[in-house]
Amino acid sequence: MHPLIEKMSAKRDEMVGFLELLVNTDSPSTEPELSTQVSRIVGRRCARAGAEVEYISRQGAGDHMKAVWRGRGKRKGHLLLLCHLDTVWPAGEAEKRPFTLEGDVARGPGVHDMKGGTVQALFALEEALESENPPPRDIILFCNTDEELGSGTSREIIESLAQDARAVFVLEPSVPPEGSLKTFRKGVGHFTITTRGRAAHSGADHSAGVSAIEEMARQIQRLHSFTDHETGTTVNVGEVAGGTRPNVVAAECTAKVDVRACTQDEGQAIEQRIAALEPFLEGAQVDVSGGFERPPMERTDTIVQLFERARALGSELGLDITEAGTGGASDGNFTAAMGVPTIDGLGAVGAGGHALDEWIRVDRMIERTALLVRLLQDL
């Protein structure tokens, strides 16, 4: 076993203890007071490790936490580490199914997405800063509390912190089964389509009506035909509501649409096609609102170079680091779209994010923490 992995293994109990504390402290995105508690726990730990810690309050979100380790600037350009402290689980979830550990498998709400990765970031920072080979760059760790809601209040902060960064490391979970790092992510758009027709009595005056539901049914077929699994563009009408009663020709119908694309160009193209929807039925109307919320994280040359660096450092540690992509988006989409080299999926190895059976492996947590230590020292 590589000496660094051995060293991190000695901290196993401490890591598990801290993970248990984070998992057993609920932090739903929708309850700012609760996610602020986790923000404080993480912030205190960063302060103990010598960071300048700042809590950033925004309406509707728990306090975001920024920790900066300055004065390391032997090399130009800082490293930015991104974690999110919020989970998709409601208040009371941790009480219902608290943290458990069986052998190497840890379970509990948010353990995979992404409290495990947050613990890895903190322990890697502590280890790297205390080591004989400390990081040659300033380091910023930013933890937001609204990622699961789309990072509406933290996007601007993330983008400003990523300016002039040498690289961004996102501690979101790795890709199952082997724990691949993420070198690309699809962009995500949300659209609302509203069709309007004309209400009429379905028996007495059917011909006077224009059915908004029929119009929507046709629009759904058109929208779904835009999906192209070859290019990776997907259009999913995931929610539909319309009409009032069976005996009334429906006057209005709405649909919520999730759109994913691998490249900025594909994203723009699909956005234009959706904006250009025209009604099929005479007398019907189609309105479109929405757009792309997170741009795609494209697999650029600089991202591939950064991944190759991680892979080489991993192989020195005896780890086989692979790469993959995902249709899900993260805050790495924002920084990658700015052209800042970004590697995602540096967090936990496990599966089941956002599901009741989410789990991670503690032995792999130790390995990935060692990998991040080497990245912090090397880059």
Ligand SMILES: [Zn+2]
């Ligand atoms: Zn996540």
